[in-house]
């Protein structure tokens with residue numbers, strides 16, 4: 001796949017995440033790379049996320065250097081780079097702010113997959129203790145957590161999903177929020193009937 005296709009794919013996935021309310025105007029980010037590459041494309045910081053253009057996308061190296069692009073990379077570039085350094089099988093990373101997932105986790109509910117799709121796509125969901133957004137500390141915790149799973153919940157913040165491509169990572173974001181909604185309804189149902 002050519003680099004411009006990857007950039008276009010990134011803009012499309014961000015628009016879908018924005019329309020589905022998993023990210024807001026200025027929050028959320030995503031990146032993608034050619035399989036095995038030491039460079040990746042990432043969404044910019046401070047730009048409306050619902051209507052990005054391929055020319056807004058920035059190219060970075062996995063050691064954190066900006067290689068191409070006129071805008072600033074997402075403030076979360078550190079954990080994107082750290083994931084690519086750690087996981088050779090990962091070619092796409094998405095960070096969103098799934099509201100139900102974040103709220104349920106703050107309420108102390110563990111989102112262990114129970115639906116057929118959740119078990120298949122998510123397998124394991126890990127919660128990462130709070131660290132400030134954009135920090136080296138968060139990047140370190142995310143890289144540690146992502147070692148053996150594809151879906152992380154960032155306490156009081158959002159979620160991180162990884163995949164072999166953007167479609168896989170997006171499926172994890174969506175499946176995680178669906179799973180959270182199922183958990184919420186089960187909890188309400190039990191509370192009403194206990």
Ligand SMILES: [Zn+2]
Pocket residue numbers: 027028095096097133157158
């Ligand atoms: Zn965030």
